[in-house]
Amino acid sequence: MASIISAENVSKTFQQRVSQPGMLGAVRGFIAPIKRPVPAVDDITFSIAAGEAVGYLGPNGAGKSTMIKMLTGILAPSAGTVTVLGRHPQAERVANARQIGVVFGQRTQLWWELPLFESFELHRRMYRMPADLFARNRTDLTEMMGLSPFLDRPVRHLSLGQRMRAEIAMALMHDPRILFLDEPTIGLDVVAKDVVRKFLSRINRERGTTIILTTHDLQDIEEICPRLIMVDEGRLLFDGAIGELRSRFGARRRLTLEFVSEPGRVRVVGAELVGGEGRVRELLIADDGRSLIELLAALEADVDLRDVRLHEPGIEEIIRTHYQARAAA
Secondary structure (H helix, E strand, O other): OOEEEEEEEEEEEEEEEOOOOHHHHHHHHHHOOOEEEEEEEEEEEEEEEOOOEEEEEOOOOOOHHHHHHHHOOOOOOOEEEEEEOOEOOOOOHHHHHOOEEEEEOOOOOOOOOOEHHHHHHHHHHHOOOOHHHHHHHHHHHHHHOOOHHHOOOEHHHOOHHHHHHHHHHHHOOOOOOEEEEEOOOOOOOHHHHHHHHHHHHHHHHHHOOEEEEEOOOHHHHHHHOOEEEEEEOOEEEEEEEHHHHHHHHOOOEEEEEEEOOOOOOOEEOOEEEEEOOOOEEEEEEOOOOOOHHHHHHOEEOOOOEEEEEEEOOOHHHHHHHHHHHHHHO
16 A cells, blocks of 8 residues: 655754753853754654554653654655645645644644634635535534533633644645544543543544544554554664564563462462462463463463453553663663
8 A cells, every 4th residue: 555654764854952061151142052953753754645544652851743744744854754645734734734633632723702603704714615514524523522512602611622633633624645643632631631532543444534643642643553663762672563573572471370279389380479468379481372271271380260350451551661772771
């Protein structure tokens, strides 16, 4: 499938002023400032096909938002090439903006003092949308996001969850082919996050909208994005399916065994005993593809089992394990 987003050897470097001590240093800094290069994105290459939902993940300062800003045309790369729908985003910002939607979790596109429906109407005029298309999309999106009761309410009276749902609905109002989301669930409660996740999954599945999502909430990735791009210190660490991430960086599975009575010595071939007391034992097992039945067949104990629990490591645990290993290296 042909890619609609492409980044080839992309780098972005910012120039940061170096503070000089004392009054003389301050004067020198004003007249002839000393600057040092600070790389935010370092030689990253990837491509994304139409209809994909991709999580773009990394710790603070990894260059996630910088990459999103280059893809949306806000910033130009220092080196390399970025193309979106066959265009260079910054050189063709207006044409690019007509086919993308953007939501920044900590910035709003809504008009604070106006009723919500007025923000939608202003969006229609900015994008010169046909009245019938706007009416259809507004009806569909407000119903899907549960916004109908709030259309007459000023934006400043909406809760954070209601505003975020409105932001996403407005970003999709003009039928963009690509939706960029930068931390869309930040600060939301559990219920609001669930509504947003289900909506994004539905839009991707039913409309074929390509989604690029940056987030610190790894449950967003697990529920919306089959593919993950992981970066650290501006460099690409991983690009592939979440299942592949598990096998490549995999944290180990945890097997909890509860016995009828004190088991004494417990052993499972290929597992490490890490805890438990009384009738309970916990073991760590490499993600080697063995099923629970195969693991229990390898169990060596003199007491009957009462209960068994196998905990598969989540994506957060896998990534934390990977970063800890990098820090220790």
